[in-house]
Amino acid sequence: MVKTKAIKTTEEEPKMETEEEPKMETEKEETELKESTKLENAEESIEQEETDSKLKPKITEIEDLPGVGPTTATKLREAGYDNLESISVASPAEIVEVAALGEATAAKVIEAAREAQDMGYETAADLMIRRRIIGRLTTGAAEVNELLNGGIETQSITEVYGKYGCGKSQLAMQLAVNVQLPYDKGGLEGGVLFIDTEGTFRPERIIQMAEHLGMNSEQVLKSIHVARAYNSDHQMLLAEKAAELIKEKNIRLVVVDSLTAHFRAEYVGRGTLANRQQKLNRHMHTLAKLSDLHNIIIFVTNQVMSRPDIMFGDPTAPIGGHIVGHTATYRIYLRKSKGEKRIAKLVDSPCLPDGEALFSVTENGIEE
């Protein structure tokens, strides 16, 4: 076996050349073709790989990325970009902001992180494999589960919207209990991050729901990590910093209840809407990334506003408009019916038929 020859220029990929085939520059292209098809020999390809990795140092840490020194690495880590994966799915603007890099450098950093991870296109077959690990969480109401093709999905954002008192927070708390159930009971055997923006999370209610399901309520409470978000910036930061905790605590569900309340309260008046939407967009993308990267459920609640311009039908619409609507994978509209009865309506789903399901909010929690 012949050792790989010295490389002629730095741009060229190192190629194997054998003793009996010394090649001239003019024949190079043809040779490359032939050789690439000849590389069936395992030994040869191993050697080829070794040469490649000597040429381009393998990128495994964020410090290995071109243009990332210790200071930049620290800034990135502090902002939650602590691995190649999170950088590779970031936008240049995000990296510019957190690491104080120029736009071009940021783009290069992201590109290198993507290359190191073999990112970019994936085949539909690979996508199918990724979709196979999607988990489904029971809502506690069979009809609602059916409406959602078996339950609330991981790797996606589910948004529920509706008027005050329609059961959004009740459903959020119920999911925080249910996600801890074993798989055969419709759970995902994991913990919860609960971002509470309105101060309506009640541990007492969790205990009620857990006991009804025969669970150890103390254990259930310990697996729900609650953060009270005091304003929209704090809320965004809580989501941006969530990755580490998600891995550490085997989190399978992140709740944001309510997604839009702070944004709505803070951005009032003319000229602030574009700003609000931009921030909301960034927040939604942070959440979408979390759901994809960690195979978890993102469950967000949203309020409605009245639309005086709608003359017929339901004059209410969710806050956040297209930004929230397009980033959420599933949108469910909740409304009150008689007494404890509630109606869930699936809106604009990418792959499920729109429909309605009935459930109840009782002392036990969410029920049929």
Ligand SMILES: Nc1ncnc2c1ncn2[C@@H]1O[C@H](COP(=O)(O)OP(=O)(O)O)[C@@H](O)[C@H]1O
């Ligand atoms: N312990 C309980 N027993 C029965 N029903 C309850 C209980 N707690 C809350 N509810 C029901 O849930 C409603 C509040 O729903 P909630 O999810 O807080 O509304 P929102 O959609 O505004 O978040 C109450 O009006 C009541 O109907």
Ligand SMILES: [Mg+2]
């Ligand atoms: Mg609520």
